[in-house]
Amino acid sequence: MKNIMYHSTRNNEVRLSASKAVLKGLADDGGLFVPDELPKLDISFEKLSDMDYKGVAYEVMKLFLTDYTEDELKYCIEHAYDAKFDTEEIAPLTYADGVYYLELFHGATIAFKDMALSILPYLMTTAAKKNDLKEEIVILTATSGDTGKAALAGFADVPGTRIAVFYPKNGVSPVQEKQMVTQKGKNVKVIGIKGNFDDAQTGVKKMFNDSALKDELKEKGFVFSSANSINIGRLVPQVVYYVYSYTRLLKNGKLSEKDKINFTVPTGNFGNILAAYYAKQLGVPVGRLICASNSNRVLTDFFMTGRYDRTKEMDLASGNFESERKFMLTESPSMDILISSNLERLVYLALGSDDKKDAALMKDLNEKGFYELDDNAKSFLKDFEYGFADEEKTSAKIKALYEDTGYVIDTHTAVASAVYDDYKKRSGDETVTVIASTASPYKFAKSVMSAIDAANKDREDFALIDDLKEISGTELPQAIKDIKEADVLHDTVCEISEMPSEVKAFLGV
């Protein structure tokens, strides 16, 4: 098997093994680690169709994480995809109204972040052992709501690690917040910031690039790493379920090997859909990748024009960037993001792996608030379809799907589903389509139940959870039972500028 090394999107020269890239999270130059080349599957789809989730996970992950031994990787996979998931299928498909919903929310914290964050702690502690790491690993995490809890659940009381999570104090759902602030564990810290997700992510990235801070902490025996999808150890496990879902449809005769498959993904930081793109490069016959945004439609504007602009919004009629782009708080908070970090990995490929150009564009984004691709790079984006759904469209979709089929989806999934409806209408494309269903409706019970019946807007979250159980006929997830009674253990709130001092206080330095 080919040995795959990783390098920064902003410097092709610095090359690291997979396990070192997992440990480091983000490159010192602020770039993201990417594989020197994207691997190809070396096993038939027929064989993969006969494997369970863990089997497929091994066949996919071994291609990317080549310096992990077979035993190491299988150990990580065994411990990740176990009874923490409430179904042996791990990621089941549900058919409703002409599309397949790939349910990625059957893990411990009922959002798709569990798919990768249940394995990342194993990948990281294995990497620490392999590389003789002396320091304790400090996971710094910015969250728009779901990564935080999934990372906390994964890393709580894992020896040799500590984890600090920063979330936008007024930018997450009540269930998301309660899940985080009730987290137990001797090595965990949860901090609300007076800012939005982009502020949290930028603050964390700054700490990663602060060499004085890093030196100081190294002396005290600590190194930073990341549990965000900027870490290649998050991205690689996410490729698995795209391969898995395709092989399930083959196995059940819903597709033949001649057919293509489309994926529609509700997108924020561009991690999940990038994993689908990697699955395509592995050899899955993907037709269209449909990138769905909510009202924070910076990605829609980007795919339409090749201009990524976090400060100005495209005028839908003229295509010009004229009005100020405002950060909007929506009912799909995990997608309330204007700086989609993982897009840099796609842009890097669009630039023909030109690290200098990539670094220059990211500098533009930082300093001017936008960058623009040239025509050559723009043409690289043609694999992608795109669109956005505003609040009204999103809740109308939840209601219509429930009334037509009885199936209840969460707000993020509904954004994707509404965008897919638009795509299908304008293209007439009949290709079998899978929508990534990224969260359990229980996690956003208030928004979901209010979409179905506006009278629910004034009712209590937990009363609505009981009603949701009633109307959907699904079981109450353990994650919801757990927070009903749990005590609040974290109440720190800080200014953006205080993030480093909060980390130091947490570490006792």
Ligand SMILES: *Cc1c(COP(=O)(O)O)cnc(C)c1O
């Ligand atoms: C994180 C998240 C998303 C966005 O995924 P990205 O990988 O950041 O694009 C969508 N939906 C839910 C429920 C999420 O938690």
